[in-house]
Amino acid sequence: MSCLLSFKIIFAFIGWRMGGGRGLLFGFLLGWLIDSLYRRPTIHFTFRRGTEDDFTGYQRQERTWEPYVDVTLQEAYRTLGISEMATDEEVRQAYRQMALRYHPDRVETQGETARQEAEKRFREITEARDIIMRARGL
Numbered sequence: 001m002s003c004l005l006s007f008k009i010i011f012a013f014i015g016w017r018m019g020g021g022r023g024l025l026f027g028f029l030l031g032w033l034i035d036s037l038y039r040r041p042t043i044h045f046t047f048r049r050g051t052e053d054d055f056t057g058y059q060r061q062e063r064t065w066e067p068y069v070d071v072t073l074q075e076a077y078r079t080l081g082i083s084e085m086a087t088d089e090e091v092r093q094a095y096r097q098m099a100l101r102y103h104p105d106r107v108e109t110q111g112e113t114a115r116q117e118a119e120k121r122f123r124e125i126t127e128a129r130d131i132i133m134r135a136r137g138l
Contacts, residue, residue, distance in 0.1 A: 007031035007034040007035045007038075008032050011027035011030045012028040013027070015028070073135050075128070076131040079128035080129065080132070091132055091133070095129040099125055102125060
């Protein structure tokens with residue numbers, strides 16, 4: 001929250017006007033508590049470097065802001081073949097379908113290399129489901 005919209009400042013001012021120094025302290029503490037309870041989600045930004053040449057011949061590093069996106073979560077959705085807007089039931093259904101398709105016991109007769117690849121793919125699918133469920137708090 002910005003300093004001007006902070007409950008800490010507002011309640012500290014009201015407390016100071018009503019009770020002096022103690023009111024300022026208690027107002028600030030009350031505002032801090034409310035700020036911590038109603039915290040808005042934060043967006044993280046990262047720098048991306050540009051490739052334009054400077055007049056000295058060196059590459060100038062242009063700084064532009066980009067929102068931070070959790071790459072592993074996107075990869076998990078891509079692994080299960082669903083969108084990020086999928087419901088919890090759709091996530092479970094996609095996991096079941098992929099787990100049945102790539103379960104190591106289904107390729108048991110095709111040889112050891114096919115079984116190892118199926119085990120690897122099955123592990124990836126299970127990890128993707130776990131990442132998505134953890135991110136959703138399930």
